[in-house]
Amino acid sequence: MKLAKLLKPEAVRVIGSMSSKKRLFHELGEIAQSVHGLPHDPVVEALMERENLGPTGVGQGVALPHARLGELDQVKGVFLKIERPMDFRAVDRQPVDLVFCLFAPENSGVDHLKALAVVSRTLRDSDLCAKLRANDDVAALHAMLTELPDMRAA
Known part of the structure; x- marks a missing residue:
């Protein structure tokens, strides 16, 4: 799976700072709405629900928030670079400045996992x-x- 299939050019943004995870999820919801046509509030809600299960800050300044949504037919992505790293309660307790968010169909199963593995x-x-x-x-x-060259998911 190639990231080019998941990430449109207009879904890549650079932002100065984020005050909180909640604000970040709202920003991701706004981008998902404008770029992918997804409804803002359900996106934010799904991201927050997933984050409550466990942190998606994977370490080394990277976060991979993700959510499943019924409105989708394929996996979509949003990438943010945050100029001033933010507290994300990542597993290594380091602030986050690179965020790759994935949205997958409710029943995507393997495709969602493959996309997450590649990212x-x-x-x-x-x-x-x-x-x-x-x-x-x-x-x-x-x-x-x-x-990048094709990165095969395990």
């Missing part, structure tokens, strides 16, 4: 993360994320 593997690459952090151009960020 996770991609953002475990410390060289790539350093390049993402060093760049504020959304077109360049999109290219860095989507022009």
